[in-house]
Amino acid sequence: xxxxxxxxxxxxxxxxxxxxxxxxxxxxxxxxxxxxxxxxxxxxxxxxxxxxxxxxxxxxxxxxxxxxxxxxxxxxxxxxxxxxxxxxxxxxxxxxxxxxxxxxxxxxxxxxxxxxxxxxxxxxxxxxxxxxxxxxxxxxxxxxxxxxxxxxxxxxxxxxxxxxxxxxxxxxxxxxxxxxxxxxxxxxxxxxxxxxxxxxxxxxxxxxxxxxxxxxxxxxxxxxxxxxxxx
Amino acid sequence: xxxxxxxxxxxxxxxxxxxxxxxxxxxxxxxxxxxxxxxxxxxxxxxxxxxxxxxxxxxxxxxxxxxxxxxxxxxxxxxxxxxxxxxxxxxxxxxxxxxxxxxxxxxxxxxxxxxxxxxxxxxxxxxxxxxxxxxxxxxxxxxxxxxxxxxxxxxxxxxxxxxxxxxxxxxxxxxxxxxxxxxxxxxxxxxxxxxxxxxxxxxxxxxxxxxxxxxxxxxxxxxxxxxxxxxxxxxxxxxxxxxxxxxxxxxxxxxx
Numbered sequence: 001x002x003x004x005x006x007x008x009x010x011x012x013x014x015x016x017x018x019x020x021x022x023x024x025x026x027x028x029x030x031x032x033x034x035x036x037x038x039x040x041x042x043x044x045x046x047x048x049x050x051x052x053x054x055x056x057x058x059x060x061x062x063x064x065x066x067x068x069x070x071x072x073x074x075x076x077x078x079x080x081x082x083x084x085x086x087x088x089x090x091x092x093x094x095x096x097x098x099x100x101x102x103x104x105x106x107x108x109x110x111x112x113x114x115x116x117x118x119x120x121x122x123x124x125x126x127x128x129x130x131x132x133x134x135x136x137x138x139x140x141x142x143x144x145x146x147x148x149x150x151x152x153x154x155x156x157x158x159x160x161x162x163x164x165x166x167x168x169x170x171x172x173x174x175x176x177x178x179x180x181x182x183x184x185x186x187x188x189x190x191x192x193x194x195x196x197x198x199x200x201x202x203x204x205x206x207x208x209x210x211x212x213x214x215x216x217x218x219x220x221x222x223x224x225x226x227x228x229x230x231x
Numbered sequence: 232x233x234x235x236x237x238x239x240x241x242x243x244x245x246x247x248x249x250x251x252x253x254x255x256x257x258x259x260x261x262x263x264x265x266x267x268x269x270x271x272x273x274x275x276x277x278x279x280x281x282x283x284x285x286x287x288x289x290x291x292x293x294x295x296x297x298x299x300x301x302x303x304x305x306x307x308x309x310x311x312x313x314x315x316x317x318x319x320x321x322x323x324x325x326x327x328x329x330x331x332x333x334x335x336x337x338x339x340x341x342x343x344x345x346x347x348x349x350x351x352x353x354x355x356x357x358x359x360x361x362x363x364x365x366x367x368x369x370x371x372x373x374x375x376x377x378x379x380x381x382x383x384x385x386x387x388x389x390x391x392x393x394x395x396x397x398x399x400x401x402x403x404x405x406x407x408x409x410x411x412x413x414x415x416x417x418x419x420x421x422x423x424x425x426x427x428x429x430x431x432x433x434x435x436x437x438x439x440x441x442x443x444x445x446x447x448x449x450x451x452x453x454x455x456x457x458x459x460x461x462x463x464x465x466x467x468x469x470x471x472x473x474x475x476x477x478x479x480x481x482x483x484x485x486x487x
Contacts, residue, residue, distance in 0.1 A: 005465055006442060006446045006458050006459070014426050014429060014431050017390045209473075
């Protein structure tokens with residue numbers, strides 16, 4: 001067959017397609033346990049480094065996935081730790097543990113940043129997949145109107161604007177977490193942040209290949225060995 | 232006027248691995264009056280009878296496009312709309328030709344035949360392109376060495392969403408474009424080939440388009456089709472897409 005190929009033809013992938021992916025990370029004081037051998041914040045930060053390696057090591061993900069990182073903590077404060085970055089340029093930030101857990105405000109910011117980024121894509125003729133938001137926490141939302149923000153997240157899912165994954169460590173308030181997504185929240189097994197981020201990178205790589213009329217199935221957290229669905 | 236043409240539909244690796252039929256189809260019709268009809272249809276992966284839907288759509292639209300070398304653009308578009316409307320009607324109440332379900336299966340409905348459409352008719356006076364959904368049409372003036380993406384893909388908000396002739400809103404997504412007689416070469420591609428044929432800048436990707444044209448000009452149809460099929464089915468293309476791939480090419484014969 002090889003001799004029947006058309007000679008001198010360039011066969012490359014010219015697709016400029018993006019999968020926007022927001023990480024909303026809990027940087028509250030309870031993530032830290034100074035006396036312990038390890039704790040959630042150290043494992044989260046180690047996990048982010050694994051995410052960097054995984055994304056950069058994947059030809060498709062490195063070109064198609066874009067990441068934005070939001071930290072919540074301090075005195076009910078929300079900050080963009082890393083603004084939209086191509087996965088190939090992603091450098092794992094270090095999340096500090098300090099303060100409270102304003103999940104509602106952080107998720108509102110995530111939804112806003114997604115809509116802003118979609119407008120950028122459209123202005124530049126870049127096609128994109130449905131954005132992902134990962135909410136990762138060990139606690140309970142402390143901002144006063146978090147339930148309204150949670151409703152806005154579910155509405156965003158209903159209207160196909162984004163997909164929200166709510167993930168909690170042991171001890172997180174899964175009833176509250178469940179209100180941020182139409183899918184059930186997932187309990188992180190132990191402190192398997194590394195496994196979670198390997199799964200995230202590989203799932204993002206698969207989904208970012210989705211062309212028209214293709215829906216890629218991603219592995220469940222249980223099959224991937226990092227979590228279980230809380231029902 | 233004479234045309235040189237060829238086309239190939241190749242199954243993608245997703246379908247090879249899954250044992251699913253190729254859901255792309257194409258049709259080429261040569262008219263008696265120097266006209267030519269080319270059609271590419273891409274059956275939806277999510278629709279159970281889309282391979283048949285794509286095949287039927289190709290045949291009906293090709294029939295509608297051929298044999299009217301003098302018709303104005305509006306009349307060509309109307310003929311295609313009528314053909315699609317008729318096919319939609321038949322598929323809404325399946326008969327012998329539309330693949331009745333075997334015992335125990337639910338009777339397929341119109342949406343089970345979902346497919347996109349890229350088609351054109353080329354006449355001495357110029358060409359008319361009709362398009363629903365993704366895939367693309369490239370028009371080239373080979374004498375001037377200029378190519379344009381004359382009919383780009385249309386997706387929904389997200390890259391994995393597109394439009395099919397089976398949708399209630401299909402007329403809103405039927406796009407009609409025309410070109411003048413200076414266009415002597417046309418490529419129609421399904422979405423599996425779009426990443427190869429269209430550059431990041433939204434223009435035809437000439438390192439793909441030009442060698443293909445230069446090469447196909449030198450071969451008879453059967454040999455050209457074998458080479459297009461071998462190229463689209465190559466490992467290099469498997470690494471880029473798992474989707475089915477269709478490419479139809481035509482050029483006005485020299486001196487025609």
